[in-house]
Amino acid sequence: MNKALTIAGSDSGGGAGIQADIKTFQELDVFGMSAITAVTAQNTLGVQAVYPMTSEAVAKQIESIGEDIGADAVKTGMLFNAEIIESVSEKIKQYGWENVVVDPVMIAKGGASLLQAEAVHALIRHLLPLSIVITPNIPEAEALTDTPIRTREDKEEAARKLLALGVKNVVIKGGHDEDPNQSSDLFFDGTEFVTLSTKRIPTNNTHGTGCTFSAAVTAGLANGASIYEAVQTAKSFIQAAIKGQVPIGHGHGPTNHWAYRKSSHKE
Numbered sequence: 001m002n003k004a005l006t007i008a009g010s011d012s013g014g015g016a017g018i019q020a021d022i023k024t025f026q027e028l029d030v031f032g033m034s035a036i037t038a039v040t041a042q043n044t045l046g047v048q049a050v051y052p053m054t055s056e057a058v059a060k061q062i063e064s065i066g067e068d069i070g071a072d073a074v075k076t077g078m079l080f081n082a083e084i085i086e087s088v089s090e091k092i093k094q095y096g097w098e099n100v101v102v103d104p105v106m107i108a109k110g111g112a113s114l115l116q117a118e119a120v121h122a123l124i125r126h127l128l129p130l131s132i133v134i135t136p137n138i139p140e141a142e143a144l145t146d147t148p149i150r151t152r153e154d155k156e157e158a159a160r161k162l163l164a165l166g167v168k169n170v171v172i173k174g175g176h177d178e179d180p181n182q183s184s185d186l187f188f189d190g191t192e193f194v195t196l197s198t199k200r201i202p203t204n205n206t207h208g209t210g211c212t213f214s215a216a217v218t219a220g221l222a223n224g225a226s227i228y229e230a231v232q233t234a235k236s237f238i239q240a241a242i243k244g245q246v247p248i249g250h251g252h253g254p255t256n257h258w259a260y261r262k263s264s265h266k267e
Ligand SMILES: Nc1ncnc2c1ncn2[C@@H]1O[C@H](COP(=O)(O)OP(=O)(O)OP(=O)(O)O)[C@@H](O)[C@H]1O
Pocket: 016, 107, 108, 109, 136, 137, 138, 173, 174, 175, 176, 183, 184, 185, 198, 199, 200, 201, 202, 203, 206, 207, 208, 209, 210, 211, 212, 213, 235, 238, 239, 242
């Protein structure tokens, strides 16, 4: 029984955060568990309120899993503040977890802050060195490296800077790229750059794409895949999920977490 733990925020709307992660784990045959860092009141229109947990409450949830069940892979999403980042990092070290996927969530699509600006430094210092792979989108990679990203060369430069911070592998996701035809993610393991490209799907329903993608990477690692294999499967999973879209609500709808299972041809 392969098990994965997500340490992230709750999205009441069900498309991102903990909810996206657990749905994705389930779809990829992994037993999903959670430690909730914050409760958000959220829907397809945006984030209406954020209620962070105490760092103690987050640590306790992780301990409950670490002391009894264990985890084959762990992902972090919304962590909100430096205190939570520090206690999550401590617990990851305490339990010796190595398959750690860090999705450095900072800002929701509508602009709401999911990580306090002053916590970026804590993320870099405490958590990034414990990760096996990090999955920033373009604005997050810019914030972590202080590098504006416009071109492919800028992406490579940012990826190199992230590895210099102690990161082992990185995927810079291309959802925010200008390219109207392709959505291309750049994978770097310190030696080789690999681009994973799929056809860009013209849709508004992209709420939770980043969470879903990093949860699929985590599920792959829990199932024993290599990092690159896990990233490849995650790219197919998110492509199917965006294509399968769920047109609910009045804003940015979520992706379809069951589409990959149902699709006959996985891209
Ligand atoms: N319109 C699209 N068509 C196809 N793939 C997309 C599209 N938008 C995003 N993706 C893919 O979805 C994954 C997530 O990328 P993205 O850059 O959107 O993450 P994100 O900004 O962290 O998402 P969010 O913050 O909404 O959860 C990547 O693999 C990216 O290439």
